[in-house]
Amino acid sequence: MPIRLCSSSQTRAMLLREAGIDFIQESVDFDEESIVATSPKNFVYQATLGKYEANLKAFGYEDYPLLVADTVVTSQGHILRKAKCKDDARNILMTQSGNITSIITCMIYQSPKKKIIDISQTDYLFAEFDQQDLERYLESGEWRGKAGACMVEGFCKPYIKEVRGFESTAMGLCVEVLKSFG
Numbered sequence: 001m002p003i004r005l006c007s008s009s010q011t012r013a014m015l016l017r018e019a020g021i022d023f024i025q026e027s028v029d030f031d032e033e034s035i036v037a038t039s040p041k042n043f044v045y046q047a048t049l050g051k052y053e054a055n056l057k058a059f060g061y062e063d064y065p066l067l068v069a070d071t072v073v074t075s076q077g078h079i080l081r082k083a084k085c086k087d088d089a090r091n092i093l094m095t096q097s098g099n100i101t102s103i104i105t106c107m108i109y110q111s112p113k114k115k116i117i118d119i120s121q122t123d124y125l126f127a128e129f130d131q132q133d134l135e136r137y138l139e140s141g142e143w144r145g146k147a148g149a150c151m152v153e154g155f156c157k158p159y160i161k162e163v164r165g166f167e168s169t170a171m172g173l174c175v176e177v178l179k180s181f182g
Helices: 010-018 040-059 086-096 131-140 167-171 175-180
Strands: 003-005 023-025 066-075 078-080 100-110 115-126 160-164
Touching: 003 010, 010 023, 010 167, 010 175, 040 066, 040 100, 040 115, 066 086, 078 086, 086 131, 100 167, 100 175, 115 167, 115 175
Parallel strands: 003 023, 003 066
Antiparallel strands: 066 078, 066 100, 100 115, 115 160
């Protein structure tokens, strides 16, 4: 039986396809702007819980197991949200340049037989970003809709000096944890 991926993220869909997990993709929106959190893990949990409650109300989990997730990026003590404009994306990325960036993903899976809540973290140590490369990335618009404007599978990849954790967590869904409960 396929699961219901309650996310419009094409990256999360790709991760499920690559992991061989059958799914349908549909979701209802949840406004994260009202969340007040003192830590990145608390923020990502509250965002995921809000999405879970909204999608549970809309779809239930009896016909298809429900899967929701959210990701937050943090560096130098700042929660780095989705950039609102190119200048915002530049500032967010410069916070990460030459520093440790933590990407934290929370997921909630609910089926008639089990419920899984997982918070996973992957840490990246980035070299300093090349300014011309950064400007090309900003012009491309690929940063839009990405937590922390970060694409570890794209722009940030050549700058990775060290990784602690799963790349899938950084891409928005820890499939290794999800598959372990298969």
